Amino acid sequence: MFQQYEYKILHKRILFTIFVLLIYILGSHVPIIPAQAMRHHDNGFYRLAVSNMGGDVSILNVFSLGLGPWLTAMLIISLWSYKNIEKSMRQTRAEKHFKEKFLTLALSVIQGVFVLNQFVYHSQLKQFNMLLLLLILIAGAMMMVWLADQNVRNGIAGPMPIVMLSIVRSIFNQQGPKLKIETYELIIVVVLIILALFTLLLIELVEYRTDYLDIMDISNNSTVNYLAWKINPGGSLSIMISLSVFFLLNSIVNLILKFTLGHPHHIRIFSFDHYIGISAYLLLQMILGYFLSRLLINTKQNTKKFLKNGNYFVDVRPGKETAAYLDKMARRVCWFGTLIVGVIIGIPLYSSLFIPHLSQQIYLAVQLIILVYIAINIADTFKTYLYFDKYQRFLKKYW
Template sequence: MGALTRLKHIKTKEYKVLYQRIFFTLMMIVIYIIGSHITLPGIKVRTRVPHSFLDIALSNVGGDIGTINLFSLGLGPWLTTMMIMALLTYRNIEKEKLETQLERHFKERFFTLLLAIIQGYFVLSPNQSKFQGVHIGFLLLIIVTGAMVLVWLADQNTVYGIAGPTPIVLVGMIKSIFQHQQLQHIGVVTVAIGIALMLIVLVLLVWIERIEYRINYQDVMNVTTSQKDTYISWKLNPAGSIAMMCSFSLFFIVGMLAHVIGRWLTGDASYQPVFLELNHSVGVLMFLVMLIMLNFMLSKVLLNPKRKAKEFQKSGHYIDGIYPGKATRVYLNRKSNQMSAIGAAVLGLIMSLPLQTAIVVNDMTQELSVLIQFVILIYMTINITETVRTYLYFDQYQSFLDSYSKE
């Protein structure tokens, strides 16, 4: 009976921690929703429905340029900074180990602030005629401050909530979807094609999430264990929805540069780079290339074969036919390259289905852009579900350890 009572106590504490995390995340979402409805002083609320890929790209990182508000920049500057820092860290892991947590935090915030200033000016500059006497510098200060507050909220949610920045991105996407007034005039044929595409893409995304590659090794600490019980488990797509968010963030930066360069060359302040639209083959190709490359690089960072090889050498584990140390590192690096390349290529092919359809059927560009957001929305929800399961798993063991540490 004592063991049963202890098990019930552990289970109760396990769910209590999860409820606390969910509550914190919900509070963060409430703050985000309130902030996204606070328009900047001197700017009238714009009624233009987001239509370009840049609008969609920004909404997929929690931003919104349909209405200039406190959180219009979303998490784009932060996600871009995190992506660049992760890739730089992977190239020089030894140097990264010498940095303190304070130094890494300062570097991250500095580059996030720099990108926020650049993106904020880009968002505000085309609307200077609508400021009604308010200086652009003051508005830039507000919008950049809002972006940094949002970054802080996402950072806190990583520690005390669920899924870090993902809930903010999800709410931003839902808001963007409901802003599409054109959805009210979708025909039956368009709905049928869209639903069919969405189901196909979702099934494929769930399929790629479930696939994993296993590398068997010998556990010298337990000679009675067979190879079937000891293996490295690598998901085909370890980057999950992170690669998508980073791709949209990077694409927004590329589009921003294209806008600036186009305005400078043509002298037209209203210049729109047509090649960056969803129904243009160049824009789709650029996005897919970015998605595949970022997915490959982020997967490599997350798999981290160098660290795994060092862990093997320290513990004495080995792979049959492979010497410990350098040979193991080379072998795992080759396998991780193969897995990352296959996963990135498959994800690119899956996401190309709705994008290529938008090129072929020009009249469905608006509708398909919304359906793409629906797909990404559900895909991120799947990742959040996996995160909740992970919390439950680790919280269960933490409660178990806590109960014995008190004895």
Template sequence: MKKYLKDYEYKILYKRIIFTCWILLIYIFGTHIPAITTVRTYTAISNFYKMTAANVGGDYQALNVFSLGLGPWLTAMIFMTLFYYRDSDRMMKQTRREKSTKERIFTLILALIQAYFVVFTLLSHVKIDHSEKWLIILVLVTGAMILVWLSDLNMRFGIAGPMPIVMISIIRSIMRQNVALSELGPTLLISAALVLIIILLVLIFIEITEYRLPYLDVMDVSSRREHTYLAWKLNPGGSIAIMISFAAFFVLNSAVNLIVQFFNSKNNGVLNFLDFSTPIGITIFLILQLVLSYGISRLILDPKRKAKDFKKNGDFFPGVEPGKPTYHYLIHKARRISWIGAFIVTIIIGIPLYATLLIPQFSKEIYLSV
């Protein structure tokens, strides 16, 4: 019986691997189907946008059926998760179909905005009718929704959901960058490696560091008193805040250009101030990163719910009365922790981005390190 179960598990694993391979073959085949074949696309989108798109399965090197990748879907899922974070009971009551329908509608809206920006950016130099551009937008949005459907199928019948698609896209992006490390020189290479190691150690320190708030547990009646404390991470937002910041900045860029195109149809170019090649664009992104990182950290810490739990359990902090004083105490601590984590992450991301303005010839290498 044990041998039969073991063989059965292996058969299921093989089937999942084969199914994932078929999904990847479809994805690779789709990336070779151009959305437009008559003209070459314009490279107005920066290398950083191209790398960011590759991290979610997209491809802005040339317009193809799957150029949008999984960006709209992943962004929609993250925002929906954060939206329901405070009201988890409401989310639990919803069926899988209801949650999936809301995700798909939000994904469709984001895909339309992103496709509009990509098409009117990459094809800004091409004299084609608006009807043709809207047809290309329809192809891109359709491809994005098909990719979402394939990822959902792989999540149920394959392995690792959307991650195999993302990994293939990242590998392709790295191979396309043609990073000229030999031009950096040994001194600069060693300095860059040391900086990356220091940043990595700082990130690990932030990840494992906890801010502990000791409190008294009234239910602990044991003779041996152990210290009880509320542990909060120094960077509660983690990588979610960074992902949302990039997605929000890209959506902001797309929305601004969409509005400009709508009110000024003669302007076929793209606004450059919301770009990583300008100090204004980098500054706006870093401000967005700081604010979103702080807000997401506050949302995850949720001092209001913690204060209710303390009041319900009868626990209290030394020198702090239960009820509103405990809530205000937790609010104060949550603000301090959230701002510290947000500032550290913003500085780590901001320094290399500003460095690209000083040495633009190595922008690809710096973007890749980020």
């Protein structure tokens, strides 16, 4: 059924994504150690970071590592190939996948060792075969990569539905907190959440447009040609990747201390319980978000298209001047969008430090913001497929 046409119409993609989610749900309910062997952390950093990567550390299961190693590997390879985009574009899909999978495997080993040492009691860990547990975690992470990759080809929005389901499950698994809050505090929190969601929706709908002229167009019509860029091209992917990288760095530092001191150690200043940890994460989010946005915009490719098609901007010469002009616009757009997302994520995280008794509700608000962000991106994917479905009869005839 899925290979009837070269292009996949929407309802078939939805069915395939549902099938992938069913496999993910099934694997998430296969524990590999008893629940009483787990060490539960009170801080919300690990819960927020792991759930936003499709993982779960409330109980160790097959898919506990989630998509974090894969997202981090994709970012590293993408930023490395940004130096020479033309060489990267000449690589075959098999070559790209080999690099991604090899690096994902290495990162899975690091994060698997960290999860076992950080979330399982040391006394309980001696009763199990640690290498076997590590092998199961790595195999589960690689299977999730395979599922996400299959969903990219045959389903909807690649890894986004898996992450979205993980966040929803994390929200419902949280115990209902006892609210001891004044009315004005509740009003302030609700207003801030509404403003954050409205701003998020606004930057997703707004485009930065720059008019250009076509040297081959000699008509006198009033059609305006413009180059359109989203304010935040990275979308929800930048948040997911920044959390994944921050979690990886946290894992490496804690593992170094564990093997140095001989017992598991948690560095509080590198988590969301300390302003240094939040500031470090926001700085990482803005840097990675900027470079990811620049990678997606790809001004070098736009410059070549303008030169090839005879398009130009007023008072800007083709070639190097056009490339410099596009780079200047891209820097302005990407930094603006990245800073806005940083403010949206940063305000609730810093608020959890000043209002500690509301930290659980604030972390819930952050998860809702990320959830809405992912939902917007998935909705855009639906719109794209619905647009192509309008030409279904034409595609059947000629494709």
